[in-house]
Amino acid sequence: MKPKVAFFDFTGCEGCQLDALNLEAEDLIDLLNGIDIVNFREVMTEKADNYDIAFVEGSITTEGEIERVKKIREQAKIVVALGACACIGGINCLKNHVPMEEALRIVYGKDAHYYNTIPARPADAVIKVDYYVRGCPPATSELVKVIKALLLNKKPDIPNYPVCVECKMAGNICVYEKGQTCLGPVIRAGCNAVCINSGRYCWGCRGLVDEPNIESQKDILTKYGLTAEQVIEKFKIYDTCSEVLK
C-alpha cells in the first residue's frame, strides 16, 4: 500500500508547496508511484482526512493554528515540517523581536518573554516533528530526499555541519575575505551554499547546526565591524525562534 501524504499550510507564503511541484515530469510520475497525495491545496480539490504522512508548512501564529496542528499530529504517523517557517519559525518571527533588550535576550538564548499576541513559532514548538525539510524556499531535491528516506524507512541524510563546509566544497572565496559577513559557520548545510555560490552570503534560512558556537560567531561578526545591534539583526532574520522556543 502506498503511503498517503497530505500537505497543510499555516502562516507563510506557500512558496514551499509551490516549490514541491517543481519536479521533472518523469520524477513526478516516479514520486506518484510511491505515494498517494490526498490533500494538497495547491493541486487538488477534494480533501481526505486519512493520511500517513503530513507535511506542515508555515509557522504557527494563532491559537486556532495550535489546535489545528495538534489535530494533524494525532492523525499522522509522521509529521514533516516543510520550509523555514515551519522548521524554525522563519521570517514571521521578526514580529517577535520588539524592544532591544528583548532581542538581546533572545539572541543570548537565555529566556523568552512574549507580548500579548501569540508570537510566531515553528511547528515543533507545539507538536513533535519527525523530520524537517529546511530552507526558504526549501529545495525540491531536499523534499524528494526526505520523501525517499521515508519510503525506505531510513533517516534522511541532512548534514549537521555548517554551510562553510559546502561553501568550501564549492570552492568559493569566503565573503569575509571581501569584508562582508555571513552566518555560514553556524547554519546547517544542505543547500550547497547556494547563496554564496550566487554572490551573496548566508542569512541563515536553514537554521542553526546542533552545536553552534554562537559566542564565537558573535565575536567574529563584531571583529568584522558589526555593532551589537547589527549582530542581533543578523541572527533575527531567520533562526532565533527555534532556539528560544525549543
Place this chain on the structure above:
Amino acid sequence: MNESSVLIIESDPIVRDSLCEWLKSTGFDVTCAESAEGIVKIVEKRDFNIAIMDVRLHGETQLAILREMKAIRPWIKSIIITAYPQEETVLEAKKIGIVDYVVKPIDLDDLQRIIHGTIESIYKDNINAINIESSVESSTEDLIPGIKKSFAISRDNLALMVENLLKETEVVGVKAKQGKYVYDKISGFYELSLDYDVTVSPPTRYLLPERETLLKFRTDNNHRIEPVIKYTPRVIMGVHPYDIKAIELLDEVFMTHNPDPNYIARRENTVIIGVDCLRPSPGSFAPSMGTNWTETGFDLLLTDIGNSYIIKIGTERGAEILAKYAKYRLPTGDEIVRQKKVRGEALSRYKLALDIPRDRIPKILEDSYDEPYWESRSISCLSCGSCVMVCPTCYCFDVRDEIALNLKDGERFRCWDGCMLVDFAKVASGENFRRDKASRFRHRMFRKGKYILERYGKLGCVGCGRCSSACLAGIASPLEAFNSLADNIRLKEAATRVVQPAKQEQDIYIPEMAEILSVRQLTEKEKVFELKLKSGKQLGHYPGQFVSLSIMGVGEAPLSISSSPLRGKNFELAVRSIGDVTSALHALKAGATVGIRGPFGNGFPLKAFEGRDLLLIAGGIGLFPLRSLIQYVTDRRYDYGKVNILYGCRAPAERVFTDELELWKNSKDIDYHETVDRPCEGWTGNVGVITNLIDKVEIDVKKTMVAIVGPPIMYKFVIEKLKKRDVPDAHIYLSLERRMKCGIGKCGHCQINSIYTCQEGPVFSLTQLRSLREAVL
C-alpha cells in the same frame, strides 16, 4: 624542439652561410658575425650557449676577443675553427679555455660530435648549478636516464606550449578572482597567473573531488553493482612546490596502501606542471616544513626568471610534452645565475617560521597531549571545518548512498568530510568519540604533526597557510600550535629546573657572577647598568621578568630586566638609588662584579599580546620593566597591531631613557604620548595626570591588550579610566611590586593570598587580581 643558442664568427661568407643553415636546420638559434670586431658588443647584449669562431694564423685580435668574451660571460663554450691546428694560436686559445677545435676544411660529422659533446657538458654544469640538493639529483639521474634536465623557455614559447596543450586536453590553472587566486579550467594562456601567492583551495580537488560516485547499483532481484571510475585527462598548470609535496603524500596514501582505483586513474591522467613560489603568501611557512622547493612530484617545473622561465623535466611524460608541444633551449649561464638569485630572494620573503626543527614536532605533541592549551585555544572553534576543507593534505571522506525516486537505481558516492566537524567520530549508538571541540582540535594537530608522519613518513602539513586564513576564529594554524606548545614545554622545563631539588638544592641561592660593562646616569637618582654573565651564557629572560642582584656583604634586591632578550647576550638593569643595595650598586663602575640570580617570575604574556593592538602605560620608573617589553615589541613589530605608549612622570627631570623616548616619539610604527605632573621652564609637552593621555588614544576594545607598570596609585586611576572605555579585565595586565627575598617561591614575602608574586607574577591580568582579595588596587 631544442633551441639552444649558437654564435658563429666566420669571415668566409660561404663557410659562414653553410654553417648557419646547417645549424638552423637542426634547431639551433643561430647568430652570425663576419668578423671578430663587434663581437664584444653582441655578447654584452645577449647570452649564448656556444660560440664557434674562425681563428686565423697569427690571430692576435681573435684571441683578444676570445679573452674578452670569457670575461663577460665565462660560461659560453667556445669552439674554434682553424686551418693550422699545430700553431701557437691554437695552444693559446686552449689556454683561454676553448672546449675544442675543428680543422679546416670542416668535417661536419666532426663538428656535430663536438657540438653534442659540448651540449652534454652544459647539461652537466646546469644540473649541478640548478639543483637544490645535488645529491638527490645524481641518483634520480641514473634511474631515469635522459631526463631531469633543465632548459630555458621564453614566455612566448610557454604560451605556445599551453595553447598547443589546450588543443588536445583540458588545462586547469591558477586564475585571479576577486583579489584572490583559484584553480579553474582555462581556455588560453592569458588567463593564467603564474606569479600568484596561494590559491584559496588547493589543486588536490582535481584528484579527490568534493563528491565522486564510487559505485552504481540496482536493487532488484539480482542486485547489480558496477564500479564507477570517471576521470578527465588534464594538465594542472602552475602548482606550487608545497602543493606538489601534498600530492606526493596523497599518492602515498592512495596508491601504495590499499590502492584506490579512482584516485589512481585520475592521478595517472593528470599532468602536473609546477611553478616555483617566488612570492609567498604572508601565512606560508613552507620552508619550515621543507616544502618550498621540490625535486620530485612534477612532470615539469617552471621558475620565472624575468623574461624567460627555467623549465625542469621531472618525468618522461614531462619530457615528451616538452618535445611535442614546446620550443625550448639550453639555459644560458646568465639565466642560471638569475634562477639562483630569484630563489634566494623568494626564501627571504617568508614571514613565518617554526621556532623548532620540524623533526621535534611529534615529540612536542606527544608531551602535550594533556595540556590545557587544547581546551583554551579551541574555545572559539566554530567546528566549521573550513581548516580541513582548504587543506591540501586533508583527504578524509564520508561514503553515502543515494537512490533514485524509483527506489531501485542508486549510487554510492564519497564526499569530503573532516575531523573538525562535530559528527565526524559519532557512532550509530549516538556516542561521539570526539565530543568536545578541544579533542577535535587536538586530533587535527596530531594528524598534521604526528599521526600521518608515523604512518606515511611525511608530515601531514606542508605549511601552505590556507587553514589559518580560512579560519574565522583565527586558531587553525599548525605553526602557531607547534610553536606555542614548544614554548610551553620550554617554560615548563625552565620551571622544573628551578624547583628540581636534587640537582639544584645547593644552587638556588648562589648567585652567578656578572660583570658590569657600562654605567649610564639617567637622572639624578637613577642609573642604568649593562651587565654580562661571566659564564658567557645568555640570561634567557622574557620581558617583565626580574633578577635578584646581590652585592656580597650588602644584600640582594629584586630588579627588573630593562632590556629586550632579543638584543644580544648582555642585559640592562635600570636602578633607582633608594637604600642599601641600590646605593652600593650606584657606587660601582664598569668592570666591577655583582651577583645575579634569575631570571624569575612570569613576564608579560607574549603569546596573548601577539596580533593585538597594544596599549603600554608606564608611570615613573615603571618604565624600567616596561622598556624591555617595548623593545621586544619594536623588534618584532610585525607581530602586533597598533602600538600605543603612554608615559607619565612627576617632573620633566624625572624622565628616564630620554633618548629612547625621542625615538618612539618620532617612530611611524608607534604612537607615543607623554605628560608630566609639574612642568618646568622650557617644557612644551603635555601637563597633567597620565589618565588624560588615555583620552587621546583610540581603543578597539576587542583587539587591545594593555600593560601597565607604575606606582599603585596610578593603577587605581588608570584602571578606572580603562573600565570607562570598556576594556575587559582579561585584557589588562599589571606588574606588581611586592617585597621579595628569595625569588623562588620559598620565603613567603611576596605572597598575595595563595599566590607567590615571584612565581605566578609579577605580571597579572586584572581578572586574576580581582580574585585575589589581598591585591587591593
